[in-house]
Amino acid sequence: MSAPRMTINGVPVEFSPGQTILEAAQSAGVSIPTLCHYPDTRPTGACRVCVVELEGARSLVPACATYSAPGQVVHTDTERVDAARRMVLELMLASGNHNCLICEAGGDCELQALAYRYQIDPPAFGKPPGTTYYYEDNNSMIIRDFSRCIQCARCVKACTDRQVNLAIAVGYRGAETTIVAAGDQPYIDSECVFCGECVQACPTGALLDKHARFLGRVWERQKVRSTCPYCGVGCQIDLQVKEGRIIQVTGADAVPNRGRLCVKGRFGWHFVHHPERLKTPLIKENGSLRKADWEEALNLVATRFAELKDREGPDKIGGWCSARITNEENYLMQKFMRAVLGTNHVDHCARL
Amino acid sequence: MTNSIGELEWADCILVTGSNTSETHPVIATFIKRAAYLHGKTLIVIDPRRLYLVRHAHLWLRQRPGSDIAVLNGLMHVIIRDNLQDHDYIARRTENFDALKETVARYTPALVEQVSGVPAADLERAARLYAAAPRAAIVYAMGITQHTTGTNNVISLANLAMLCGNVGLESGGVNPLRGQNNVQGACDMGGLPNVFSGYQAVTDPAKRWKMEAAWNVRNLPDWEGLTLTEMLPGIAEGRIKALYIIGENPVISEADADEIINPLKELDFLVVQDIFLTETGKLADVVLPAASFAEKDGTFTNTERRVALVRRAVPPVGQSRPDWQIICELSRRMGYPMDYAGPEEIFEEIRRVTPSYAGVTYRRLEQEGGLQWPCPHPEHPGTRFLHQDRFTRGLGRFFAIDYQEPTELPDDQYPLILTTGRVLYQYHTGTMSRRAPGLVEKAPECRVEMAAADAEAYGIQDGEMVRVCSRRGEIKVRAQVSFKAIPGTIFIPFHYYEAAVNRLTIAALDPVAKIPEYKVCAVQIRKLRPSPPKAAAAAEAESHGGSP
Ligand code: SF4
Numbered sequence A: 001m002s003a004p005r006m007t008i009n010g011v012p013v014e015f016s017p018g019q020t021i022l023e024a025a026q027s028a029g030v031s032i033p034t035l036c037h038y039p040d041t042r043p044t045g046a047c048r049v050c051v052v053e054l055e056g057a058r059s060l061v062p063a064c065a066t067y068s069a070p071g072q073v074v075h076t077d078t079e080r081v082d083a084a085r086r087m088v089l090e091l092m093l094a095s096g097n098h099n100c101l102i103c104e105a106g107g108d109c110e111l112q113a114l115a116y117r118y119q120i121d122p123p124a125f126g127k128p129p130g131t132t133y134y135y136e137d138n139n140s141m142i143i144r145d146f147s148r149c150i151q152c153a154r155c156v157k158a159c160t161d162r163q164v165n166l167a168i169a170v171g172y173r174g175a176e177t178t179i180v181a182a183g184d185q186p187y188i189d190s191e192c193v194f195c196g197e198c199v200q201a202c203p204t205g206a207l208l209d210k211h212a213r214f215l216g217r218v219w220e221r222q223k224v225r226s227t228c229p230y231c232g233v234g235c236q237i238d239l240q241v242k243e244g245r246i247i248q249v250t251g252a253d254a255v256p257n258r259g260r261l262c263v264k265g266r267f268g269w270h271f272v273h274h275p276e277r278l279k280t281p282l283i284k285e286n287g288s289l290r291k292a293d294w295e296e297a298l299n300l301v302a303t304r305f306a307e308l309k310d311r312e313g314p315d316k317i318g319g320w321c322s323a324r325i326t327n328e329e330n331y332l333m334q335k336f337m338r339a340v341l342g343t344n345h346v347d348h349c350a351r352l
Numbered sequence B: 001m002t003n004s005i006g007e008l009e010w011a012d013c014i015l016v017t018g019s020n021t022s023e024t025h026p027v028i029a030t031f032i033k034r035a036a037y038l039h040g041k042t043l044i045v046i047d048p049r050r051l052y053l054v055r056h057a058h059l060w061l062r063q064r065p066g067s068d069i070a071v072l073n074g075l076m077h078v079i080i081r082d083n084l085q086d087h088d089y090i091a092r093r094t095e096n097f098d099a100l101k102e103t104v105a106r107y108t109p110a111l112v113e114q115v116s117g118v119p120a121a122d123l124e125r126a127a128r129l130y131a132a133a134p135r136a137a138i139v140y141a142m143g144i145t146q147h148t149t150g151t152n153n154v155i156s157l158a159n160l161a162m163l164c165g166n167v168g169l170e171s172g173g174v175n176p177l178r179g180q181n182n183v184q185g186a187c188d189m190g191g192l193p194n195v196f197s198g199y200q201a202v203t204d205p206a207k208r209w210k211m212e213a214a215w216n217v218r219n220l221p222d223w224e225g226l227t228l229t230e231m232l233p234g235i236a237e238g239r240i241k242a243l244y245i246i247g248e249n250p251v252i253s254e255a256d257a258d259e260i261i262n263p264l265k266e267l268d269f270l271v272v273q274d275i276f277l278t279e280t281g282k283l284a285d286v287v288l289p290a291a292s293f294a295e296k297d298g299t300f301t302n303t304e305r306r307v308a309l310v311r312r313a314v315p316p317v318g319q320s321r322p323d324w325q326i327i328c329e330l331s332r333r334m335g336y337p338m339d340y341a342g343p344e345e346i347f348e349e350i351r352r353v354t355p356s357y358a359g360v361t362y363r364r365l366e367q368e369g370g371l372q373w374p375c376p377h378p379e380h381p382g383t384r385f386l387h388q389d390r391f392t393r394g395l396g397r398f399f400a401i402d403y404q405e406p407t408e409l410p411d412d413q414y415p416l417i418l419t420t421g422r423v424l425y426q427y428h429t430g431t432m433s434r435r436a437p438g439l440v441e442k443a444p445e446c447r448v449e450m451a452a453a454d455a456e457a458y459g460i461q462d463g464e465m466v467r468v469c470s471r472r473g474e475i476k477v478r479a480q481v482s483f484k485a486i487p488g489t490i491f492i493p494f495h496y497y498e499a500a501v502n503r504l505t506i507a508a509l510d511p512v513a514k515i516p517e518y519k520v521c522a523v524q525i526r527k528l529r530p531s532p533p534k535a536a537a538a539a540e541a542e543s544h545g546g547s548p
């Protein structure tokens, strides 16, 4: 059976049943802008940036929440579509205080990118000066700055559908609508478990990783793909580095986690640069440890191991591998113990 | 894990037991929760605590700690009694079914209710839900293994899975979740007393010859070594004189004096290699500074057997060096040069001597982003789930297992059961997690989780300091009335040296796996002082309020 077909911008394309117009267009290489769509979550059609013309439909339809059907004829780039998107974007920009100069998300903000693409002027009908917005900065990990919130509800979808933590929801009605944690509490007093999925999902600077604030713009950072050092899930992470220091960790869109992290993976990396890190070898002398250089320390260990092996026998020496070092290092450790020291007393703490 | 993490989302039924997944493996929990919450699949939780996952469960069986085998045998009793087992699978792929059938016949729901406290009706429902699911996955962790009957607990789970034909298919299986990030890799690489990398036995002469040829050495030791839990007592017996410890911190606190500190002090020579000066490091003759994961290249293997790259993102601090370089330096000085240009070259050697890793290369990991072993050759896509057509040994064998009581049960003097484990915001002994401001903010100190009913019974207020004692010792810890706890059982995490819970737990080991019974012992709990004067309470609040 051949795949069903539809027409996008005059080109016939195939789609798989169950795909939305947005997804069908994406598979066909046509990009439709959106601010609320987020992979692995249910569509909400909240932001209305992804509207397209569907022949036969009276009004524009949201591509993220309309399912593809055989024979549909869709236009993603008409003047009518552009005008509608401009209107939506202007309203969003006018609804808050979108001052990109000092926003942490600058250069990484999807609203900013669309404003640029559709050449939106600064809002003509902004809120009166002195308008205040909800601002939450009473925990050490996440800042909520709703002067930049466009109510796309991606954070809610990330929390509900991707993490299933059910910590936040769209609350209140009409002009009062805002994102709330249970009981309209700050995150720190709520059920929030600080996985930071909402921060990663937010298209603007409304939710921020507090540790990374003011430490580097997106274009100043290198991203290094690695594996989380904590639990056995082995989440794939992007270490964001500036000038030899990690400034933020984000979830990589890769197996097994597909962008997700937990609080340890996202906010637990400080040990790497902690001042108490060991920086030189230490040797015990008269009951206390003193600094030593590598030559001295390595020679001492090698000599003592050789001596003990001769005097007591190889089966009197044991070695502990570790669940925190790499495969290569564990392999070398057991090779060293077995081939060089001649002992099989090799284990690690899997049992504890 | 026999299966993959992502497959859990598509299982028809997930049975989670002895795993506080949403705190210890949070991202795996997201897939389990998605199955239940978004796709309406069945989630059964068997656990003494009301874990976060229970919120999404269709059925929560709350067994008495340590009565797991009774419950599992009860489930199998109902399944066989009602003829719900997978006859075809049992006939084709398993053996010794009759022995199992005979044993579980005695575990009637009524008896199981008596032993475990799980209502017979719930047991019946759980059995039918599990058996009815075309693809059912079992997920477990230390809550199953850290018992004197740990090995038998694991076998019982395998019995249950095979009974319903759930091993060897997508979204099914028996899935142990590994606690620390590279425990799987440490085992795979031969960080065990009895095997080389890839679980090749050191007692098998053919395997030894193979390694001798690969390593260009002669006379590799042919005896099985001691486990970690045997090496420590081995010191007092004079069987161990020197230890080389990498990245482990067995000494959490002074409380470990008898079992760990004193033996380590008796060693002729102790080398500790780590990223921080741990309590264990302080006892060492030589401490070697290692680079952290972010400062070196290499691979980790996760709990679903997936090998993934670790990449150097920042330079090593101070003079610290990657562990592999330190080992090479030592080896060279001892007359056996190890000249590797880098981790990739070491990995190439691993591939040559380890059949299950033979098809994995750094290049493939770069391009494909992770590969699951067994991956025997470079064209092999990796293995998402194990035992598809046959078990490693051919037929899957049922073992008839009987319930056995935990070593120590509560009595008049020690009326409460203590179980131990992890909390979401901390990790192991805290060397890494207690240095992150956010994690410290959420979990600054050790807290004993207790049910409101127990708090009331002992006159304890939420947040006050209490004393918890067992026959072996006592600790002071802050009380936290928690919805997770059920009356009669309290929980203390093991991350905190100031309140080292292992001082209370019992040293009884599982006879096969040599894993200690950390999940059940008997304790009593008392107020620290009758009624704290206001000034003292305020001072105490202050001393605990700041960052540690
Ligand atoms: S906080 Fe961010 S993700 Fe949430 S609704 Fe506002 S803009 Fe969208």
Ligand code: SF4
Pocket: A155, A158, A159, A163, A165, A166, A167, A168, A187, A191, A192, A193, A194, A195, A196, A197, A198, A199
């Ligand atoms: S941090 Fe995680 S749990 Fe908290 S609101 Fe965001 S997504 Fe939900």
Ligand code: SF4
Pocket: A228, A229, A230, A231, A232, A233, A234, A235, A257, A260, A261, A262, A263, A264, A265, A266, B025, B026, B027, B028
């Ligand atoms: S991010 Fe969390 S769940 Fe993922 S590997 Fe790290 S500790 Fe485990």
